[in-house]
Amino acid sequence: MPQFSRTLVTTALPYANGPVHLGHLAGVYLPADLYVRYKRLKGEDVIHIGGSDEHGVPITITAEKEGISPQDVVDRYHRMNLDAFTKCGISFDYYGRTTSAVHHQTAKDFFFEIERKEIFQQKTEKLFFDAQTNRFLSDRYVTGICPICNNPEANGDQCEQCGTHLSPLELLNPKSKLSDATPELRETMHWYFPLGRFQQQLENYVNLHEDDWRSNVVNYTRTWLKQGLNDRAITRDLNWGITVPLDSDEAVGKVLYVWFDAVLGYISFTKEWATQQGEADRWKSYWQDPACRLVHFIGKDNVVFHTLMFPAILMAWNEAPQADCYNLADNVPASEFMNFEGRKFSKSRNYAVYLGEFLEKFPADTLRYSIAMNYPENKDTDFSWQDFQNRTNGELADTLGNFIKRSVDFTNTRFDGMVPADVTTDEWNNLGIDWQETLEQLDRAYEGFHFRDAASLGMDIARAANRFLTVSEPWKLIKVDREAAGRTIALSLNLCHALSIALYPVLPETCQRIHAMLGFDGRIEDLIVRGKSLFTELLTPVLLQGHKLRENSEILFTKIEDSAIAPEFAKINALLAEAEKREAAMVENRIEFKPVISFDDFQKIDLRVATVIAAEPVKKASKLLKLQLQIGSVTKQVLAGIAQHYSAEEMVGKNVVMVANLAERTMRNEVSQGMILAVEGADGKLFIIEPAGDEINGKQIQ
């Protein structure tokens, strides 16, 4: 295990085509922030780099739909997401955008370098092109009939109904999702990155980390490696993105594919950060000094981009290096997903709670706590309003907030707002809390990315603190032994201080308020000293006798009334009802085949071409026509429920398809000796099957 002296934390770049929701926060940004804040408080050198992913097709489509430019789209969502993150206390050291000049240059540098080494391959292939919108269509923008199950709405990459993986070329009757037009095949040339070239290196890389990476990360990655790595296109035909930095004609109209572009943003933004710090070269000490630990926080959907593709890009750069080599990620703590009220968050269905929206209603720390306690570390978890209310009221307000307040209030009313005594180390160590052990547990929790543990460790202290205060009963004690009461309250106050440190990564704003309530002026962050851990303050009492608290106490967490979350339930129900309706409509459109029958079964049906020789309405039966059918030399009478669609007169002379061996049945006192075939169109309109041909009367249909 190498000893790192610095840490570079990156978070997946949110796509600037929509607002981030709680699922993103839970899987990526909050855990990263907890980790980074923890390390900062420990006095370590750590930076958190993130930013907006601002290229790609969907953005251009949004722009077109709204009649604005792609730049307008990304401007909007970049600002919106950065604002939401800031409100949530996600403390980026730098939050960049892939549209920046520095990033474009970085990406081009990488392209150039890999092109120079002749690693890329150029391939020409036929892709669907939508002439109406003038775009080449990526797989998921093509829809058509699934060749396997006939689902009419199969996607170009996969049929949702039968799960088959498809190529767009396999679809029957392909349509562009952008315009409904039938796309044409056109030749186009693209640069490909030969991932397979790095197969062995990548396998070694993963093997090296099989013990310290999460099993889900290793598994996802190995699944890919087992299948063998294919060439991957790194360019696309598009006019929004980073142009291929070559002068040749073939580079015209090509941009770098987002998967190549976006991950390099981590590097670009670190450069921008360094420049902003006034030390333009400092980014190198994070990317190119092996003493720096690189950690990518992502969701599980992003694993292979960070364990295979990005490393492969860096390996390509590092090969026969002319410049300094890049570090590969030391860890990739990919989260599972957080669901919302039992279902997946879904941007397209608008089934989501957006971060900015949430923070307009409830304080950031309540969200941070709830989400930290439900961090999807090993498996998918669930965010529910009920759970959020319970945790906020029962844990944050009742357990934590109330403890702080009762300690401070008691001091203010009985001890003039001053810490009444010094606390000895013995007393501090006899609270039933093993501080040394707590410190180690906190360290294991944060360093191992176990954020639920980290948050509950803090709350455990609050619970122990309540226990201590209730059991020592200073309100009784003060009547007989003021000094003894003072000692217990001094302990309580020091517990408050300990809580403000221990919970700081999870509840930065709240802890700052505790800090202030305890009579400290500055910011907690201002106490940070490089190389010295603030958490060691847990080991000894910090508040000394005579320390003056701020005069007034405050309620740290307002309880969430049922009425405050009731509208959220209403909203969900409305959304679900809407989704259900849509899904019901889908089911209706879906073609459900009857169970398979054998050929022999089919042969049992005697289908004949019959000619209508006479027709008349049936009395008291508005839907029935009585037909006399000629089948060769035989005449049969059939009652057909077509009176509302065909008149008796127009039926005469028609050829129809008849089931000739159907058991007889009597309706309205008339015998029906078979049935004729018809198909029901929209609105229940019937169309008779009319076989056309010469001399086919009486012939069997098969």
Place this chain on the structure above:
RNA sequence: CGUGGGGUGGAGCAAUUGGUAGCUCGUCGGGCUCAUAACCCGAAGGUUGCAGGUUCAAGUCCUGUCCCCACCA
């Protein structure tokens, strides 16, 4: 079909390499009154999806089976 992840007291979750099945909430009973009707103590409640197997010992390992969920921007 395939691959991956799951099924633990009413709910949500924990259980390092197999070794007394824990926690939070809820329920019930009690205590306290400093505090946000809060806090503290106690109790009830699980044959760990089902069926086999390995073992001195299985939630944990093996086999089979049933059910749930996710699956490439």
